[in-house]
């Protein structure tokens with residue numbers, strides 16, 4: 001079995017993906033399938049932390065359009081990410097692997113607070129660490145959270161799981177002439193304005209020299225393949 005190319009990674013998983021074919025909410029078979037993939041990836045010998053989004057339940061911008069303040073809407077979104085972490089944690093543990101949710105917010109009855117030391121301790125002990133609550137601040141996204149946490153815990157890469165196999169010049173599902181990139185610099189990703197990740201996340205990755213690998217999670221085993229350096233994805237680096 002090939003050694004992982006990256007010793008420690010942060011995987012960014014969108015909340016929307018957890019809804020499966022539903023419009024919103026949590027699709028248990030999808031969560032179970034992702035749990036299997038995460039366990040397999042970790043069994044390759046990598047330390048795996050996961051930043052989970054909340055778009056399957058609440059997005060601050062959408063809630064605030066209905067009259068709630070943006071800050072409250074974003075707080076609701078951040079809490080949704082914690083719920084997704086708990087769903088994933090339960091699914092991983094049901095399969096017999098240890099997992100640990102850490103939140104950006106103090107919520108001692110529910111899970112531990114994220115600190116760099118706690119995350120590194122649990123990763124070293126072989127747990128899959130689920131990072132909830134985003135950055136803990138409104139006006140940010142979980143894409144930016146993934147890069148921030150990766151820098152904090154000294155991960156070697158951010159693996160951005162999507163529905164497509166990399167970064168395209170336009171949405172390949174709508175525009176058949178969209179061009180796929182094998183590799184981009186952080187600057188090119190920012191200048192291109194590609195929708196796959198927000199510019200704040202790319203800018204922080206550039207600042208911290210963190211590579212981001214954009215790949216499709218639709219194929220079972222794709223996380224492990226990327227970890228072993230044989231998967232298909234766009235590498236954003238340099």
Ligand code: UDP
Pocket residue numbers: 013014015016052053054055056058059060061073074075076077078081133134135136137138139140141142143145
């Ligand atoms: N959010 C936030 N600060 C953060 C991360 C997330 O306020 O640091 C809120 C924001 O409202 C966002 C929601 O949480 O819309 C869910 O996160 P995101 O949209 O990144 O989830 P995804 O699209 O990946 O499911």
